[in-house]
Amino acid sequence: MxxxxxxxxxxxxxxxxxxxxxxxxxxxxxxxxxxxxxxxxxxxxxxxxxxxxxxxxxxxxxxxxxxxxxxxxxxxxxxxxxxxxxxxxxxxxxxxxxxxxxxxxxxxxxxxxxxxxxxxxxxxxxxxxxxxxxxRHLSAVCRAKQLIEEGRLGRLLSFDFRYLHNSCTDPEKTAGWKQTASVCGEGGVLFDLGSHIIDLAVFLCGSFRTVSGKSQIAFPVRKGLDGKEWQTDASEAFYMVAETADGATGTLTASKLATGCNDDLGFAIYGTKGSLRFSLMDPNYLEFYDNTAEHAPYGGFGGFTRIECVGRYAAPAGNFPSPKASQGWLRGxxxxxxxxxxxxxxxxxxxPTFAEAAYVQRVMEAALRSAQNGTVCPV
The missing domain is CATH 3.40.50.720 (NAD(P)-binding Rossmann-like Domain)
Structure with a gap:
């Protein structure tokens, strides 16, 4: 057929x-x-x-x-x-x-x-x-979602999400549409990179109650493609503190001013029973700390465990390449x-639906208001 x-x-x-x-x-x-x-x-x-x-x-x-x-x-x-x-x-x-x-x-x-x-x-x-x-669709992120939903972290206490690039560290970099608020939107890097980590934070930790934000433009004047001076009015870095509806508090950093970084998306989530760590620069592994494991002289069973997530996707994926084969950014x-x-x-x-994406937009706008007003803003 x-x-x-x-x-x-x-x-x-x-x-x-x-x-x-x-x-x-x-x-x-x-x-x-x-x-x-x-x-x-x-x-x-x-x-x-x-x-x-x-x-x-x-x-x-x-x-x-x-x-x-x-x-x-x-x-x-x-x-x-x-x-x-x-x-x-x-x-x-x-x-x-x-x-x-x-x-x-x-x-x-x-x-x-x-x-x-x-x-x-x-x-x-x-x-x-x-x-x-x-x-969201990387195998390690899917496994992190499983562990949280299984209660392996207990009550979530705090978190840290980051997305770091080095693409704006050079003052001679020419400006483009992502440095122009009228084209990319007022948020700049908050919209570009920050939307990813806000989505992940909400996906893994739950909805936000409040946010506070701080915007940074390190190089307010750059040269455009025509060689003329260009006023950069979209943020090159953005820093947030957020509180979830369940009371966990954490930080989110989206930056193109991170010298030495490539595509450094990562997170750490801490709960009463365990914690998780992940880095997109090491995408095949999720690190899990089990706070309920036996702690004894010489270490017991303490410490972070590296879970081999690699290409172990649910059907119909997971057969090619081999489930044990490494993966990268494109797989998501x-x-x-x-x-x-x-x-x-x-x-x-x-x-993710348009409604979920609109919620991410709501968080970003609250963070922008906070950065402008210097106040903690409800979401």
């Missing part, structure tokens, strides 16, 4: 557009005998020349510089949004009006008002809508794409 085909229109082909194309093309390898076939039918970028080049290189049937050519194409089922933050809301409105399912890069929008509207539109439609929080994108497209195939919404 021929498998049903899910046809995708890809909007944008920068780093994330290329990542999504990789995820779609490799799904049959990572996830075995899928009940559907996914194909990218067309790509839209701002440049017709680029769209033509991309379509030729990757074998896409349609190349365009007009998003509506894909949004209104009756032979396209899914719109995959990999464009700057400020464009997301309008694209989602048009895609849902055209009856498309939507896969949207994070953050969901540039403002809370837009994010909440998008969540309402998604809820009122019969379309599957999901947001790209790819780090592949598994996120699988969850979304499988939800489209089944006609059943899966997580």
């Amino acid at each position: 021929e498998k049903p085909e899910i046809r995708i229109g890809l909007l944008g082909f920068g780093a994330m557009g290329r990542t999504h194309a990789y995820a779609v093309s490799t799904l049959p390898y990572f996830c075995g005998d899928l009940p559907f076939r996914a194909v990218i039918r067309g790509v839209a970028t701002r440049s017709m020349e680029k769209s033509n080049a991309v379509a030729k290189e990757f074998g896409f049937a349609i190349a365009t510089d007009n998003e509506d050519d894909l949004i209104n194409d009756p032979d396209i089922d899914v719109i995959d949004i990999c464009t700057p933050n400020i464009l997301h809301a309008d694209t989602v409105r048009r895609a849902l009006a055209a009856g498309k399912h939507v896969y949207c890069e994070k953050p969901l929008a540039d403002t809370l008002a837009n994010a909440e509207e998008m969540a309402r539109l998604a809820a009122d439609s019969d379309r599957i809508c999901s947001v790209v929080f790819n780090n 994108h592949v598994m996120g794409m699988y969850k979304f497209l499988n939800a489209v195939h089944l006609g059943r919404q899966d997580s």
Whole structure:
């Protein structure tokens, strides 16, 4: 029997557009005998020349510089949004009006008002809508979620989440759209990297009651691509203290001013019965400390245990490559794409939803208010 085909229109082909194309093309390898076939039918970028080049290189049937050519194409089922933050809301409105399912890069929008509207539109439609929080789908994060839900950490006491890059440490770095609040949104690095760790913190530790925030721009004047001075008005680092609804308190740091760091996402979570540590730079392992283990002279059974999460995913993933094979950043994108497209195939919404992404936006806006006013803000 021929498998049903899910046809995708890809909007944008920068780093994330290329990542999504990789995820779609490799799904049959990572996830075995899928009940559907996914194909990218067309790509839209701002440049017709680029769209033509991309379509030729990757074998896409349609190349365009007009998003509506894909949004209104009756032979396209899914719109995959990999464009700057400020464009997301309008694209989602048009895609849902055209009856498309939507896969949207994070953050969901540039403002809370837009994010909440998008969540309402998604809820009122019969379309599957999901947001790209790819780090949720790493095997070590999935195992961390299991351990917390099993009660192995007891009552959560405190936490620390970080996402550190070094990409803004050079004062000679040219400014782009991610340094421009009118394009990326007021949050800058808070929206770019912070949205990931806020999602992970809420996913693992629960919803937030209050947040306080501090923004940093180390280099307020940079040169643009044209060589002229450019006022940087989007944060290069952002620091938060948050309290969860259950009373745990912790810190979250999103920074592009972390000299020596590459893609250093990580967390530590501390509870009455145990604790967890994870680093994306060591993605195959989750460290677990069991506070209920016997402590005796010479150490007993104390200390952190390194759990080998590697490629041990639940079916249909986990067979290729071998479950014992190492994994990296791209695997989270592949598994996120699988969850979304499988939800489209089944006609059943899966997580992370637009509503969850709108909550992340709510946390970010509260943190921004706190940074502006110098007060602790409710979420």
